[in-house]
Amino acid sequence: MSEFVLVPGAWLGAWAWEDVVPVLRAAGHGAHPVTLSGLAEKKGMPAGQRTHVQDIVGEVERGDLREVVLVGHSYSGIPVGQAAGRIGDRLAHVVFVDANVPVDGEAFAGPAEAAEISAHGGFWPPWPPGEFEGQGLTDEQIKRIVRDSTPHPGASLTEPAVLTRPLAELPATYVKCLLDGDDPGATVAELLTGERWRLVTMNTGHWPMFSRPHELARILLDAAAPGGTDTVAG
Secondary structure, X not given: OOEEEEEOOOOOOHXXXXXXXXXXXXXXXXXXXXXXXXXXXXXXXXXXHHHHHHHHHHHHXXXXXXXXXXXXXXXXXXXXXXHHOOOHHHEEEEEEEOOOOOOEOXXXXXXXXXXXXHHOOOEEOOOOHHHHOOOOOXXXXXXXXXXXXXXXXXXXXXXXXXXXXXHHHOOEEEEEEHHHOXXXXXXXXXXXXXXXXXXXXXXXXXXXXXXXXXXXXXXXXXXXXXXXXXXXXX
């Protein structure tokens, strides 16, 4: 049995995984959606990048979880990639869902994001509805994401990543959502040339836990199983 620790991207909470969790549990696995500090029901809690890494490590350690599959969507690929190096032999696999990956000494936020965070009192404001168009989402899904999103604590985006284990050593799957473009970025492209990383594609947008939750769940189950499918197009 695998234990899936599911971490949503910027602005979102554990609620983002509610259509994925039942599929994983029905297959006999544990599923643990995480809300990072400062977001959703944890709004108001101070949070930086190291806080978010500890949120993930703490979820694993509190539950004494083994055979852990860490799943990071979008921004959360950065703390997930760091947490993967901190949980030792508890780790079975990492799945980056259309995600950023940590680069040692670098932060998520570039100059544009840093300026926006500064202009909004230290928080990165959620995107308006128009930014979610063309991503395979229904109007109702877009409304729900916008309604339930939380301004993202800026310190988590501006603090640099600290890697304790090279990403190339991690057993990892990268899920590229093609409606958001087919280029995973130079860092990920290089990692995919290694023996421990593989690529999976989805014909949907950047938020597949909403637009294609069952397909995403199947990909996660494949990632947890030895010899899973290398490429999926749905």
